[in-house]
Amino acid sequence: MTNSSRDQRIQVLKDILLRLHHGASPDSVEADFQAHFSDVSPIEVSLMEHELMNGDHGVGFEDVMKLCTVHAKVMAAGVQGKEVPDSQQEGHPVWIFKQENLALQAGLHRIQRLLDALESAESKGQDLDPGLLRGLTRQYQLLDQFQRHYRRKEELFFPIMESYGHDAPPKVMWGVDDQIRDLFGLAKQALKGLVDQAGDASVAQVLATYQAFVQEFKDMIFKEEAILIPLLLSLFSEDDWLAIAKDSPEFGYAIIQPDKEWVPSRVKFGEQGQSGELAGAGRGAETQNVGPAEASADAPVSAGQAGPTTKPVANSAADSVSDSASNSASGSASTSAADSTTSPAPNPEADLPFGGGYLSLKEANLILNHLPFEITFIDKNDLFKYFNTSIAIENKLFPRVPSAIGRHVKMCHPPRSLDMVMTLIDDLKHKRRTSESMWFHRSDGRFAYVTYIGVFDDQDQYMGVLEYVHDIAPLLDLGPDKRGLAPLEGDGE
Incomplete structure (x- = not known):
């Protein structure tokens, strides 16, 4: 794709979100989105958000954050069925990230079953089972480990994204992460009130606060899986992933505990790999980095950080x-x-x-x-x-x-x-x-x-x-x- 056609495509994406910003309904823009994009590039979306936040469009961080959920829903049809690069080796940061999301979703289902049982008992005028309340408290504690998942994303993924010039998505996603944290805090307070039999605490209040959290939490899982991970796989080098893998234990893991270290198969420059290809002659889908035209032409590098063109040169x-x-x-x-x-x-x-x-x-x-x-x-x-x-x-x-x-x-x-x-x-x-x-x-x-x-x-x-x-x-x-x-x-x- 030429720079001209790429710029036009980014402009169309930008126009769609600006229409949403000015009050257009998701249904009214979805047809245009699908007509122009049969295969959505996360790189282009990232560049578009960067331009929105840094251009003279009257759209700031708060505006883009409001558009984030709508943006994800509009993108859903374009990204479903898209082939994900092969990063599913056990212990790889992406593998761990996805396994955590599966474990967290399983935790949501367990909590919902316990809440349904409490709601049924309350509707029948029965006393709340202390065993159910203890089990629910324990499940909330397990689910609270999503904080580790978010911290690794914010402290390890986001800095490398910024070093490649993609600073808009981290700001937006971090803002939504904090909103989700606040919603879970309210859900925990409601449950504590019910367990302590404080004031007017009720199962209905626990349900309402939990469901408000779950809606945003599931939306974030979708954004991570359908938008963030493909973007990272497009940007990051193998050395980037190795650095993330090395630092991940510092922040811990959510529910799951990886027991295998990810060790990529690496050969020296000029040696033959398993495929018979000389190392350095080409890069695989997972380790391929975008060139300067894709990554740095439209996005300045943050102060004190290496730009995209220098990333692959360094070791870990x-x-x-x-x-x-x-x-x-x-x-x-x-x-x-x-x-x-x-x-x-x-x-x-x-x-x-x-x-x-x-x-x-x-x-x-x-x-x-x-x-x-x-x-x-x-x-x-x-x-x-x-x-x-x-x-x-x-x-x-x-x-x-x-x-x-x-x-x-x-x-x-x-x-x-x-x-x-x-x-x-x-x-x-x-x-x-x-x-x-x-x-x-x-x-x-x-x-x-x-x-x-x-x-x-x-x-x-x-x-x-x-x-x-x-x-x-x-x-x-x-x-x-x-x-x-x-x-x-x-x-x-």
Whole structure:
């Protein structure tokens, strides 16, 4: 397809959504959609949404988010029956994603059966069975694991999409994810009220809140399966998927637990693969990347991220950023590949001035990684530069992954909290505030205490924002004084 015909096709798609935006019914545009598109390209839809949000059409993020459900329904006829690339090897991130959706849908059916039984008992004037309520509570807890599914999507899929210039779909989908989270929160509150026999709680209220959640939740499953996954398979390289697979355990899985690691069959450039084709002579459907004309001509690359044309050149994204994270942890700046070949590596054992004394890079890194806090540093350009690794994955309050290094901070937060985050950073940067703290109880019993501090050098030049997080629940129950151990220096009085 020529650039001209591709642009015309994108324009038609854009016009259809603009008609919906201005009040046209889905039925009135569906015929035009099907007449122009027998095979819908997720790439074109992504570019269209990008243009809608970044052009002079009077359509912003909130508008596109409202159109998202209608857009998905209109697309349904075009994407049904479309052959999905072969990414069904056990352990592959797409395989896991789809298995989770199956498990989550099974959970929806179990909950519905329990709710039907409660509704039947209530309609007959019978007392509610405590066993049914316990079972329903347990099923709600299992279903709540969809949060892990969403977090992996938002923290691992979306950054790579943005690096290829497709920043509109993540913003839209993240906004809808947050709406779904809110609906499930209301459903959980209604169920808790029924279990606790609080106020006017009723089975009808539990049913109403659950059904409101289910409608949006099922719509999101469709969008993931029919729109998001085909788009990702069109964009991502094999190295992208390897990076995602490596970082996925950081966020956990929903209901299912994969027990097999995905290991792709890879050959060196110039060697024959199983098909007899020379490696590098062509790319399969799953690892094929769109060229610059498809991916980057119409979509700018976000600051601090590699563009589509550089993605396939790197090895594993996780491997490359792990090195930079390690360098950052030890206080050294990241260097380019070219520089690393000419500049000698610093001696990790050599003492350097730190604070009121001296530390080697090795000691500084170890100290940072032994602090009982989760530390994150955002540099003066608002890029995510460093996090320490002192807390075990399963105990982290806020999981961080190496592939996020270099990502702009505005891409690391859900749309609804973005304004608050950017306002805080601007206040710290201009010393309207020197620090800010927040604290909240978590459902797992932990009490998160989060502090943000503006960092300035000796010349009072802004360097970035330091965030540190810790669980203060154990500190609230320390009890009487405990003495007997002297501090390293001084008497402690």
